[in-house]
Amino acid sequence: MISIQTEDFDTGAEYAALRESGAGTGAIATFTGLVRDSGDTQCVSGLFLEHYPGMTEQVITGLIEEATQRWDVRKARVIHRVGRLLLQEQIVFVGVCSGHRGDAFAACEFIMDALKTSAPFWKKELSEDGEHWVEQKASDVARGKAWGE
Numbered sequence: 001m002i003s004i005q006t007e008d009f010d011t012g013a014e015y016a017a018l019r020e021s022g023a024g025t026g027a028i029a030t031f032t033g034l035v036r037d038s039g040d041t042q043c044v045s046g047l048f049l050e051h052y053p054g055m056t057e058q059v060i061t062g063l064i065e066e067a068t069q070r071w072d073v074r075k076a077r078v079i080h081r082v083g084r085l086l087l088q089e090q091i092v093f094v095g096v097c098s099g100h101r102g103d104a105f106a107a108c109e110f111i112m113d114a115l116k117t118s119a120p121f122w123k124k125e126l127s128e129d130g131e132h133w134v135e136q137k138a139s140d141v142a143r144g145k146a147w148g149e
Contacts, residue, residue: 001076002060004051006083014077014095021075021097029104031112033092035085044125046086052120056080063114067096070110071103078111080121113143 003009011032018028037044064076079093094112098104115121116136123134 001078002057002064003079004053004056005079005081008081008090009079009093011090011093014079014093018075018077018095018097024099025074025097026099027101027104028095028097029101029108030093030095031108032090033112035087035089035091037087044087044127046084046089046126047091048084048124048126048131049080049082049091050122050124051080051082056120059119060115063111063118066114067107067110071107072098072100073103073107074098076107076111078115080115080119082121084126110147113147116143 011030015028015030018030019025035047060078060080064073064078067073067076073096075097077093077095081089081091085091092112092115094108094115096104096108096111098107124131125134
């Protein structure tokens, strides 16, 4: 299940929903990303995120399908927020159920890494000095290539 939304999400409720994936589930791995100060020369006060409606959901569906082909994924959940977000607000949630922890960890990490480089999101950092669009980091691209993207 995929949600692109402006409103915040409840990680506890999302985890509880993943637990209902069946008796064969032996592991749930989750990741929650927060808005942070990038640590660059300017002090970031927040972010503004945009996406390509329709295409974003299609790309994320493809990432989940690929994870399901590579690992034992029983259920997956991706939530990504868009719009204006302040420091320490939740920005993304990825949750994966599997029969075993190794598959759950790997699939969750793969989906999150692929989101950073494949999904059509654009991020603008907001600061006292103004706004600027953020480019993909070389480290994110390298992580994507390590998965065979």
